[in-house]
Every structure is written in C-alpha cells, then in structure tokens.
Amino acid sequence: MKRFLGFVKKEFLHIFRDFRTLIILFGIPTAQILIFGFVVSTDIKDAGVAFLDLSKDEISQKLSDKICSSGFFKRTEDLFNYNDINKILKRGKIKAVIIFEKNFGRNLISENKATLSIIADGSEPNTATLITNYITAIVADFNRELVNTSGAGAMLVQPEVRMFYNPGLKSHFMFVPGVITLILILICALMTSVTITREKEFGTMEVLLVSPLRPVQIILGKVMPYFLLSFINVILILLLSWFVFGLPVKGSLVLLLAESMLYILMSLSLGILISTVSSTMQQAIFISMIGMMLPTILLSGFIFPIENMPKIYDWVSSILPPRYFVVIIKNIMIKGTGFLYVWKETLILMVFTAVFIGLSVRNFKIRLE
Amino acid sequence: MKKTVISVKNLVKKFGSFTANDNLNFEVYEGEIFGFLGANGAGKTTALRILSGLSSPTSGEVIVAGYNAKKDPEKIKKNIGYMCQKFSLYSDLTIRENIMLYGGIYGMPKTLIIKRTEDLLDKLSFHEYSDRLIADLPLGLKQKLAFSVAVFHEPKIVFLDEPTGGVDPITRRQFWEMIYETANRGITVFVTTHYMDEAEYCNRVSIMSEGKIVAIDTPAKLKEQYGAKTVEEVFIKIARPDNRPHPLPSPSRLSGRGGNWVGIE
Ligand SMILES: Nc1ncnc2c1ncn2[C@@H]1O[C@H](COP(=O)(O)OP(=O)(O)OP(=O)(O)O)[C@@H](O)[C@H]1O
Numbered sequence: 116m117k118r119f120l121g122f123v124k125k126e127f128l129h130i131f132r133d134f135r136t137l138i139i140l141f142g143i144p145t146a147q148i149l150i151f152g153f154v155v156s157t158d159i160k161d162a163g164v165a166f167l168d169l170s171k172d173e174i175s176q177k178l179s180d181k182i183c184s185s186g187f188f189k190r191t192e193d194l195f196n197y198n199d200i201n202k203i204l205k206r207g208k209i210k211a212v213i214i215f216e217k218n219f220g221r222n223l224i225s226e227n228k229a230t231l232s233i234i235a236d237g238s239e240p241n242t243a244t245l246i247t248n249y250i251t252a253i254v255a256d257f258n259r260e261l262v263n264t265s266g267a268g269a270m271l272v273q274p275e276v277r278m279f280y281n282p283g284l285k286s287h288f289m290f291v292p293g294v295i296t297l298i299l300i301l302i303c304a305l306m307t308s309v310t311i312t313r314e315k316e317f318g319t320m321e322v323l324l325v326s327p328l329r330p331v332q333i334i335l336g337k338v339m340p341y342f343l344l345s346f347i348n349v350i351l352i353l354l355l356s357w358f359v360f361g362l363p364v365k366g367s368l369v370l371l372l373a374e375s376m377l378y379i380l381m382s383l384s385l386g387i388l389i390s391t392v393s394s395t396m397q398q399a400i401f402i403s404m405i406g407m408m409l410p411t412i413l414l415s416g417f418i419f420p421i422e423n424m425p426k427i428y429d430w431v432s433s434i435l436p437p438r439y440f441v442v443i444i445k446n447i448m449i450k451g452t453g454f455l456y457v458w459k460e461t462l463i464l465m466v467f468t469a470v471f472i473g474l475s476v477r478n479f480k481i482r483l484e
Numbered sequence: 485m486k487k488t489v490i491s492v493k494n495l496v497k498k499f500g501s502f503t504a505n506d507n508l509n510f511e512v513y514e515g516e517i518f519g520f521l522g523a524n525g526a527g528k529t530t531a532l533r534i535l536s537g538l539s540s541p542t543s544g545e546v547i548v549a550g551y552n553a554k555k556d557p558e559k560i561k562k563n564i565g566y567m568c569q570k571f572s573l574y575s576d577l578t579i580r581e582n583i584m585l586y587g588g589i590y591g592m593p594k595t596l597i598i599k600r601t602e603d604l605l606d607k608l609s610f611h612e613y614s615d616r617l618i619a620d621l622p623l624g625l626k627q628k629l630a631f632s633v634a635v636f637h638e639p640k641i642v643f644l645d646e647p648t649g650g651v652d653p654i655t656r657r658q659f660w661e662m663i664y665e666t667a668n669r670g671i672t673v674f675v676t677t678h679y680m681d682e683a684e685y686c687n688r689v690s691i692m693s694e695g696k697i698v699a700i701d702t703p704a705k706l707k708e709q710y711g712a713k714t715v716e717e718v719f720i721k722i723a724r725p726d727n728r729p730h731p732l733p734s735p736s737r738l739s740g741r742g743g744n745w746v747g748i749e
C-alpha cells in the first residue's frame with residue numbers, strides 16, 4: 116500500500132508540473148463555462164417588468180409591491196389585457212410580464228391557492244432563467260409570510276413560468292451537460308492513454324513492470340489521480356454553472372455525482388484500452404481525438420439533436436458511450452427525473468466499462484508474452 | 485564453491501515463427517560481472533527480459549535468485565535491479581524525487597530511503613543538483629544516476645542493458661568503476677554491451693549471435709582459444725567463421741551506437 120501511495124504521488128507531480136496538462140484539466144472547462152457566461156449578461160438590477168393584474172385586490176397589490184421593492188425589478192408598465200403582452204415583449208424593453216389571475220386574492224383565501232404566471236423573454240435565455248428564478252424565490256418568500264401571519268394552513272401562490280420565443284430554453288440548458296460529457300471523456304480517455312503510453316515510449320514502463328509493483332497497481336496508480344481530478348472537475352463545472360447561469364441541479368445531486376463517477380470510470384477504462392493498442396503518445400492522442408472527441412461532439416446529440424440525423428449516424432452514435440451519459444445528465448439536471456428514468460442508460464455505461472476493462476486486460480497479457 | 489545465482493537451461497523464446505532466443509544454456513555466479521555480448525538483434529534484450537521476469541519463456545528452465553522465471557516472476561522482481569536500454573528516469577521529476585520514488589516502489593522504509601539518498605548524493609557529488617529536474621542533466625550523469633537507482637534497494641542481481649550506449653569515454657570509465665564497486669559489495673552484475681573494450685572488464689562473457697550463444701568463458705580464455713589479442717578480435721572471428729558466408733549487418737545498423745564498435749567487414 117505504501118508503495119502504491121508513493122507511486123500515486125509521482126503521478127500527481129507529473130500532472131502539476133506539466134502546464135499543458137493543467138490547462139486541459141482545469142483551463143478548458145472553466146473557459147468554456149465562463150466564456151458562455153460572459154457572452155450573456157448575468158446581473159439583474161432594475162430589470163423592467165410589466166404587470167397584468169386581472170384581480171386588482173389587496174393581496175395582488177402586496178405581492179407586486181414586494182417584487183418591485185426587491186431592487187431587482189422595476190415596474191415599467193401596467194397592462195390591461197392579454198393582447199398587450201405580445202406587443203410589449205416584442206418592443207424588448209420588458210424582460211418579463213407578471214400576470215395575476217382573475218380573483219387572485221379571493222382564490223387564495225377560499226381555495227388556499229392562486230396562480231401567478233410569469234412570461235419571460237426567452238431570447239436571452241440566461242437572463243430569462245435568472246429572472247424567473249428570482250421571481251419564484253420572491254413568491255416563495257411571500258408564501259412563507261402568508262403562512263406566518265395568517266397562522267392557518269397552507270395558502271399558496273403558485274408561480275407558473277412560461278418562456279416567450281424559446282420555450283424550453285434549449286441551447287443553454289443543453290450546454291452544461293454537453294461540457295461535462297465532453298470534458299470528462301477528454302480528460303479521462305485522452306489523458307490516461309497519453310500518460311500510460313508516455314511511460315511506454317520513454318522506457319519507464321519497463322522499469323515499473325520489473326519492480327515489485329503489480330501491473331494492476333501500476334495502472335490504478337496512474338489512473339487514480341485522473342479519477343480524483345475529473346471528479347473535482349464535475350463539481351467545479353456544476354458550481355460554475357450554478358453561479359454563472361443560475362442553473363441548478365433539479366434532480367438528486369447524489370445520483371448525478373454517482374452517475375458521473377460511473378462515466379469517469381468508463382472513460383478511464385477506455386483510456387487504458389487505447390493505451391494498450393497504441394505504442395506512442397502520438398498514436399494515443401490520434402485515437403482519442405479522432406476516434407472519441409470528434410464523434411462525441413458531433414454525434415452524441417448535445418450539439419446536433421440525434422432525432423434529426425440520418426439513420427446511419429444514429430446507429431454509429433449508439434456505440435458511443437457519451438450519448439447515454441448526455442441523456443442521463445439531462446434527465447437529472449434539467450428534468451429532475453430519478454434513477455427509474457435512466458437505469459437503462461446506466462446499465463449500458465456499465466456494460467461499456469466492463470467490456471473496456473476486459474479488452475484491456477486481454478491486450479495487456481498478450482503484450483507481456 | 486561458486487554459488488550459482490542465474491541458471492538457464494534450454495531457454496527458447498519465439499515471437500510467432502521467429503526464434504529470438506534459440507536454446508540458451510548458461511550459469512552466472514554470485515558476485516561476478518557477466519558480460520552478455522552480441523550484435524544488434526542477437527536477442528540480448530529478449531533474454532534479459534525473461535531473466536528479469538518481464539516476459540515468459542516459450543520453453544526451457546530459468547532460475548534467477550532461486551526462483552523459477554515462469555512460475556514465480558514476482559519473487560524474482562523483489563530480488564533484482566534493472567536498468568533498461570532506454571533511459572528510464574522521469575525527466576520531469578528532480579533527482580531526489582526519482583531516487584525516493586524508486587525506493588518507495590521497492591518498499592524500503594522511509595528512514596532508510598532518506599539516509600541512502602543522502603549517501604548516494606554524496607557519493608556522486610550530486611548535492612548541488614539534487615533539486616534539479618532530470619531533464620537538465622547531461623547524458624553521462626543521467627546514466628550514472630539510473631544505475632545508482634537500479635541498485636538503490638541492494639538487489640541480489642542487477643541487469644544492465646547497454647548502460648553506456650552513447651556515453652563519452654571518461655564517463656564510461658567512471659561508470660565501470662561504479663560497476664566494480666557494486667560487484668565488490670556482492671551484487672551480481674549482468675551487463676549487455678556493444679563496446680568490446682568493456683568486455684575486457686568482465687569476469688566472464690558470453691557472445692550471442694542470431695539467438696544462439698556461440699561462446700562463453702573468461703575474456704582471457706576466449707582470447708587464448710581463438711588466438712586473438714582482444715575480445716573484439718574474438719568477436720570478429722566468431723561472427724564470421726571462415727567456413728560459412730555470413731549475412732553482414734548493414735553499416736547503418738552498426739553506426740549511431742557511438743564508440744569503438746568496429747563491426748564486421
Ligand atoms: N515483441 C517482439 N515481437 C517480435 N519480435 C521481437 C520482439 N522483441 C524482439 N523481437 C525481435 O527479436 C530479435 C532480438 O531482439 P533483441 O531486442 O533481443 O535484440 P538485442 O540483442 O537486444 O539487440 P540490440 O543490440 O539492438 O538491443 C530482433 O530481431 C527483434 O526484432
């Protein structure tokens with residue numbers, strides 16, 4: 116065990132001394148997220164909102180005052196019917212329209228619930244997400260006050276969010292899962308295959324193999340740091356996307372992290388497999404880049420939707436593990452679904468992992484003969 | 485009286501239909517310097533890899549440090565040091581880190597590693613370089629260090645695969661002094677080389693050609709037997725017997741090795 120730890124430490128030294136490795140490890144993911152974050156402004160201050168108050172009662176008045184006194188929003192306009200909404204959003208000065216349904220206050224008292232609709236301008240998806248998140252938070256706060264003051268059971272204002280122009284806020288929400296999927300396979304497959312073939316190319320692998328370290332220990336020792344760093348990367352990306360986009364993980368965070376670990380494991384075993392079939396670093400880079408990265412970007416459905424592809428690409432992409440991880444991560448992060456909805460994809464990733472490890476072990480044995 | 489530490493009987497190694505080691509038989513005794521000579525592609529590295537447990541023989545019996553190479557390669561590994569043909573330290577680590585790493589891999593206790601590291605740095609007068617990256621060192625120093633690392637854990641046997649390839653003559657002398665000093669400590673040295681003058685420093689040598697051992701004895705006896713003044717002459721006579729036309733290795737294969745390898749003409 117002590118032998119093994121010393122060996123792992125050496126691998127960390129390799130990583131921290133190599134500027135390029137560090138850039139790939141942490142620079143690229145951060146840059147990708149940040150560039151994206153800066154392209155769209157993220158600061159909300161006095162954002163113009165319009166109100167369509169169909170109820171005009173005391174409670175609706177109180178809530179709209181609360182929203183406007185938060186400092187984030189400015190009451191720019193008051194509307195009187197639904198037809199105005201379209202017009203005013205088109206003018207672009209207003210970021211969102213807030214609608215109180217008819218009999219808002221009465222519904223709240225008699226039925227214990229009332230609906231508040233938020234229609235945001237989805238053409239700036241980033242801002243739209245933030246705005247709706249803020250308003251929802253203010254409403255939640257309002258609900259809490261209601262419960263406290265009335266003392267009675269739950270009286271709830273239910274916010275109902277709709278996007279104008281870009282209903283699913285597609286491009287943005289697609290981006291983060293895409294980055295995670297790509298970065299992980301890049302780091303794991305590319306970096307492990309390169310670091311292992313580097314030892315082969317420089318002859319240090321011979322010395323390691325002739326030492327009392329077992330081949331399994333050598334491989335684990337080389338792969339372990341990348342496992343840790345990749346996992347840190349996942350957390351980093353999630354944090355960045357939370358702070359930069361206000362994009363939360365809707366589903367279970369634990370499940371998301373566990374699935375990420377599985378995907379990292381799969382990518383690492385793919386990297387090991389690549390290293391067993393390539394004898395130079397160049398070969399390893401070539402196989403990982405051309406063989407894995409490109410298809411991942413093009414075919415796993417996070418830039419171009421798989422549904423729109425010709426059948427043949429669909430088949431090709433079905434042998435690419437990232438495709439399944441994109442499904443998993445989108446489900447958990449964006450739709451907030453649980454394990455029941457992704458067990459199939461999870462199983463497929465496990466099978467990939469097992470196959471890659473099996474093939475690696477076989478290749479390794481042949482090489483030693 | 486002489487204790488055998490390596491015993492090889494009928495060793496055969498095939499790669500597909502190609503026979504790289506063709507029925508080798510020899511013994512190496514404790515504490516001696518055993519020279520393993522042969523032209524490029526003779527099969528030296530192949531044999532060395534089998535002896536050190538890196539690859540397994542196709543057939544034959546190989547006993548190293550008391551363990552069978554086919555059945556117990558892991559036990560052999562604990563008892564040997566190995567310096568491979570390529571330079572094999574990590575160039576992005578410092579001298580000290582490299583030494584400590586190998587000490588750790590061989591399971592040496594931390595205090596012993598630290599003590600021996602200091603001793604080694606003293607011996608090589610490397611103290612001023614100790615925190616420099618290996619990449620910044622000249623080749624001669626690198627090779628000396630690689631050798632020191634190979635015997636750092638005091639193995640029973642050390643295998644050196646062309647340790648002095650491309651090194652200048654002065655450093656080569658110093659290198660051989662280190663080899664002598666190691667042998668005097670009782671570590672058996674098994675060394676392959678292209679430099680025929682180095683063969684003279686060995687206690688015994690074997691000469692390989694096309695996968696076979698064609699001669700094995702002390703340098704003096706070989707010279708006597710072949711009526712030659714140097715081992716180099718012996719080598720030339722063996723490599724080109726008068727009764728058999730021998731396919732000559734092309735000069736390009738011999739060049740680039742540096743040094744006084746005259747080759748076969
Ligand atoms: N893994 C392998 N597969 C197929 N052939 C091999 C393999 N390893 C070595 N050989 C062949 O076996 C022969 C002997 O190679 P070896 O490396 O043992 O020679 P060598 O005596 O060490 O030569 P050199 O002085 O160049 O190091 C060569 O012809 C080589 O091509």
Ligand SMILES: [Mg+2]
Nearest residue numbers: 528529569645
């Ligand atoms: Mg060789």
